[in-house]
Amino acid sequence: MGRPAKWSKRQVVDAILYVAATGCQWRALPPQYPHWNTVHRYHLTWSRDGTWEKIVDRLRGLVRDPEGRDPDPSASVIDARSVVGTSTVGSSTRGYDAAKKVSGRKVFGLVDTTGLLLGVVFCLPTCRTTPVG
Numbered sequence: 001m002g003r004p005a006k007w008s009k010r011q012v013v014d015a016i017l018y019v020a021a022t023g024c025q026w027r028a029l030p031p032q033y034p035h036w037n038t039v040h041r042y043h044l045t046w047s048r049d050g051t052w053e054k055i056v057d058r059l060r061g062l063v064r065d066p067e068g069r070d071p072d073p074s075a076s077v078i079d080a081r082s083v084v085g086t087s088t089v090g091s092s093t094r095g096y097d098a099a100k101k102v103s104g105r106k107v108f109g110l111v112d113t114t115g116l117l118l119g120v121v122f123c124l125p126t127c128r129t130t131p132v133g
Contacts, residue, residue, distance in 0.1 A: 006034070007034040007038065009042075011033065011034055012034055012038065012039055012042045014033065015029055015033035015034055015039040016039060016042070016043050018030075018033065019039070019043075026039065026040045056117055060073075060112070060116045060117075060118075063114070063116060064112075064114065064116070069114070073112035073113065073116075073118065075112065075113050076110050076111060076113070076118055077111050077112075077113065078108060078109070078110055079108070079109045079110075079111065080106060080107070080108050080109075081106070081107050081109075082104060082106055082107075107120065107121070108120065108121040
């Protein structure tokens with residue numbers, strides 16, 4: 001259904017990775033990439049349907065297998081950090097970490113023993129939850 005795609009999925013992924021690497025706004029994508037709205041729509045769709053998680057899981061397995069490790073890790077490490085919120089982050093989603101004197105959000109990263117990403121949780125610095133597998 002619909003018209004044929006004008007841009008390849010590879011070009012869309014490259015544009016998403018460009019935004020992630022540079023931190024630029026979606027509307028500021030250079031002209032060699034697809035229109036920002038197309039790229040943003042794909043990103044939202046893939047974020048909501050779990051595509052990014054499937055990609056990370058598959059890549060993790062491809063890295064661990066040649067090392068003789070089980071593709072599914074049996075141990076993990078939790079890392080936490082406070083991230084400074086920009087001026088565009090609203091006060092309703094911003095907290096204050098008094099120990100580090102940072103106003104922003106708390107980020108918990110779960111990695112396997114080789115440092116490959118398993119999961120990420122964002123919350124206010126005052127939240128007491130920890131990520132679970």
